Amino acid sequence: MLNKESFILHSDWNDAVQLFLQDCKVRNFSRESIRRYRNGLEKLQQHLNALELQLRALTPAVFKNQVLPSLLNESLALRTLNCNFQIYKSFAQFLSKEGWIDEPFDADIKPFKLQPSSAHTFTDEHLFQLLALPDRTTFTGIRNYAMMLTLLDTGIRLRELAKLQVTDVLLDEGSLRVNHGKGRKSRLVPIERIAAGELKHYLLERGILEHNALWVNLDNQPFLPGGIRTMIARYCQSAKIDDIQCSCHTFRHTFAKKYLLNGGDVFTLKSIMGHAQIETTEMYVELFDSDLQAQHEKFSPIEHLAGALHLLSESEVKSK
Incomplete structure (x- = not known):
């Protein structure tokens, strides 16, 4: 020192x-x-x-x-x-x-409380339009379709997607191994049956190459983040999706929203998305609060029993 x-x-x-x-x-x-x-x-x-x-x-x-x-x-x-x-x-x-200054000058630094910003998400109609675009009789169509399904089903980031290796695809375990997450942290991310099936189909088309990069272009070279970003942008343009910001990260936001709406818990979501702090994951809860409220009303057990409860109440009154 x-x-x-x-x-x-x-x-x-x-x-x-x-x-x-x-x-x-x-x-x-x-x-x-x-x-x-x-x-x-x-x-x-x-x-x-x-x-x-x-x-x-x-x-x-x-x-x-x-x-x-x-x-x-x-x-x-x-x-x-x-x-x-x-x-x-x-x-x-x-x-x-290191003993270079008497005390940290950050003692009075307090982060500003941020209001949740809007997070653009795809509607089901957007997703139907996007997923109908790849020509799955071609190699690029098979690849692009599998990539979009992977983004939607796992919520991984663009660079995490681009850096996946063939050995990171653990289909028997139903997961992907993300070795290049934010902060260089590794994690396992679940991938479900439909997306896993398309990924398996893509792997067969990819074949065995001299390198281990999962996603490749027509020259059998790694498909880089810039190329993936351009591919998504072109599909969004073809689908005429101009009412939201349309990017790879929109798939990530959409995954988080649908995961919560389908009853997923915030702690598991944190692990899947690779957030360092739970506060980052909780931001999604705040962003989609109105959607979650509507979903709760739709599936509330009390609301579903409302009719029966009303009849029970009337029968009790009559018996008295």
Whole structure:
């Protein structure tokens, strides 16, 4: 551990950030996470320079009274601010843990409470239109149909889908193994009979290749996220779906909505979707609250028994 004196001698911002990012690499952070951390700290550096503040002068009071107002004046989206706050929190705790500053300057950083944003989802009509488009007499049609069913049935992210390997398809177990989830976390995701059947059909058409990538193009090369994104966009355009944002992530939102409407619990949903925090999953409950309420009214056992209960009530009154 470096002592405070050596920090003062080597207190250059770039050195501090570089050491922090190296620590992130040691902790096996993904490249995307490290990139976001670097960008967030560059943003903080800009504000410190504008305020003529040294890193070692950052105390909770200074951050709250000088830096935070400067950040808020930039009028960034609250969600972006919360992401940056998480980065600053990790950075401050790293510096404090190493003994470079007396106390973390994140002590007064509180995330903003966000109102649930709208989540675009496909209607059943949208799904019928999309799934009717692939020409399943061709290899690309078989592949694209299986991909859309996989997205809808598992709720996995675009990059998770693109990075699937043939060995990740565990049809006998009825699941997919996602090895490249957010934060590099692995998880098993259930896949049901219909989607699994189409996936099996696709695997037969794919055949045995020199590489293990599950999804391939006509040149037998891995089908990359950009190509998948373009494929979905073209299908959405052909289906004339223009009333919602139509993307791979819309399949993910649709999966979450239908899972909850069909009686799935939020804790299992968290595991399937690979959320780090239960609050992220609970956001879907808030987003689809009116739909869940309508579903409850539709299947409420009391409502179904309403007629019988009414008759029972009348018979009791007559007997008295």
